[in-house]
Amino acid sequence: MIAPPTPGASYEPPTLDQQARDAFLARFPERQRSIVANWLLGPIRELHADSPALVLTLTIGRLNKMIAERWATEERRQELRHALTMIAQHRDEALACADYYLSYNALPEDERQKVKQRQRDTYRAESPPTDRQLDYLRILGYAGPQPTTLQEASATIGRLVARRGAR
Secondary structure (H helix, E strand, C coil), rough: CCCCCCCCCCCCCCCCCCCHHHHCCCCCCCHHHHHHHHHHHHHHHHHHHCCCHHHHHHHHHHHHHHEEEEEEEECHHHHHHHHHHHHCCCHHHHHHHHHHHHHHHHHHHHHHHHHHHHHHHHHHHHHHCCCCHHHHHHHHHCCCCCCCCHHHHHHHHHHHHHHHCCC
16 A cells, blocks of 8 residues: 655655456446446555455455345345456456555545546546436537437536526
């Protein structure tokens, strides 16, 4: 684990290998990736795991425990088994992903927030607009070319709403 900076010393943030994180998370459905991230972050934040191998060991234990819980649905158990399979079959990627989260967690809070904002900005710039955004544009009477990204749709909605409020 990366030690926190010494007060008064210059701070060098750890290098975050986002590609390593993304390679492992890409093995999961998009809707499940933040859940997987939290499974890996749990041992770091709650149990102070300080190495990628320990993070995986504790995560595997937690996943097995969740599978054994009586109230877990079969669908949930399948998701958990899939995670265990991905960790086993792609251990190097899982270790690199755990290392990313160790480095990420070692960042000061303001730096973590900057990383999150960059990730949100990238997602919004690369993802298509949602059906709700497109529906709202129609409701607002927008007749221009269809936005191609979440970011573009959001900016267009913002302009239309601001114009309505200025009237």
